[in-house]
Amino acid sequence: ESGVGKELVAKNIHNSSDRAEGPFIPINCGAIPETMLETELFGHEKGSFTGAYAKKLGLLEIASNGTLFLDEISELSQRLQGKLLRVIETESFFRVGGLREIKVDVRFVAATNRDIKKDVETGEFRPDLYYRIGALTLRIPPLRERREDIPLLVDHIIQSKPEFKHKKLSGKAMEILTNYAWPGNVRELQNVIYRALFLSSGSTIEPHDLSPDLTSGLTVSGRRLEDIEKDHILKVFREVNGQKRKAAEILGVDPKTLYRKLHRYGIDD
Ligand SMILES: Nc1ncnc2c1ncn2[C@@H]1O[C@H](COP(=O)(O)OP(=O)(O)OP(=O)(O)O)[C@@H](O)[C@H]1O
Ligand SMILES: [Mg+2]
Structure with a gap:
């Protein structure tokens, strides 16, 4: 889910790893249009497309010896999913318009707030990439x-x-x-x-x-019915100084029912 601390956990994995001295580079795959995301990740050579006036280093290179945090990975296009899988498997990549294969030593940490397994079933997320990055999965529970x-x-x-x-x-x-x-x-x-x-x-x-x-x-x-019931039983119980029969009468339940509830809520002595 959103706001549970996914990025904080990723940063902590980085900080407690032997890459801690290296860079931690976060990128939100859902916030950037596909072509721009590609040059952000892979960089490009000078003149590789109109407007590419200079060489640009991609985050894969910038994160070298460190950690690249791919936030919202489920938002990657099929094409970039394929390119990313290739990087992970070969530990190397080409800059956009580049001819030389560049080696990378990067740890990938990816996050999503979607049910990515469902995306695999519906064909929106590549199973091969899912199995590759899903080798170690952490679920961060909602608050x-x-x-x-x-x-x-x-x-x-x-x-x-x-x-x-x-x-x-x-x-x-x-x-x-x-x-x-x-x-x-x-x-x-x-x-x-x-x-x-x-x-x-x-x-x-x-x-x-x-x-x-x-x-x-x-x-x-936002409260569970059980919690409200427990609170109310406790309140009545205190009011009658712990007389169970009297409490049951006020609550309008059979004493046996009350005993059962008291036991269940751990307030029976
Ligand atoms: N266990 C925690 N202790 C202290 N601060 C926390 C903890 N978990 C989350 N936070 C804080 O809550 C905020 C949200 O955390 P973070 O950005 O890591 O969440 P996220 O899961 O990446 O959210 P989103 O899906 O919206 O990107 C941050 O300011 C973070 O520092
Ligand atoms: Mg985040």
Whole structure:
């Protein structure tokens, strides 16, 4: 998905490799028209086409001894997929209009936020390239599948802004953050925290400092029914000082049902 930290992971793979001293070169394959992407990657010789006044080095050469991060690789045209596969297999390439084969020593890391396996099935992505680059695959889960990371990330984001280091989130505000669905993942979380840091007047960030996306309906719809039920059972339970029979009566369920739920939610003693 978008904003989960794909580029950050790629950069970390590079930084912890024996290529760390070499360059890390990211390129977004979905953001550039095909012919331009080709000369970006492969470079060109002087005079190879109208407008090629000088020789241009491609990113394959520039990333030499380092890592080339191919972002949105699923957006590559069939032709460039073929050319890329050839580079990976022969560890060499030709500049556009070039006659001399050039050796490359580059690690490729590729990312996509599409189901690329489906693209292979529908024929949009070359299976040979898929199997080649898919030898080692990492799935970075969306934020809603790792909500336990949210407090850590929030802390990290606050610490990254020295002028706001002293600010904290109230319990209520943190609860809203951990219940939200985060369609924009970590990038969205980052923006929500930056905004709240600027808007909050005191040293505590309160729910009203969070963007309306979080505090209107979405918050509730982002919660799992089970979590809401558990919260409510707990609340009633506290109100009646833990008398199970009384709690069941207020909740309108059979005591047996309540016992089962209490057990399931781990609040039965
Ligand atoms: N685990 C993390 N710890 C700290 N910051 C993170 C983490 N994951 C992501 N970020 C931050 O969130 C932002 C988005 O991350 P990144 O650009 O790597 O995501 P992406 O998956 O490449 O997104 P897109 O698909 O939109 O290109 C960046 O500012 C990044 O620094
Ligand atoms: Mg990215």
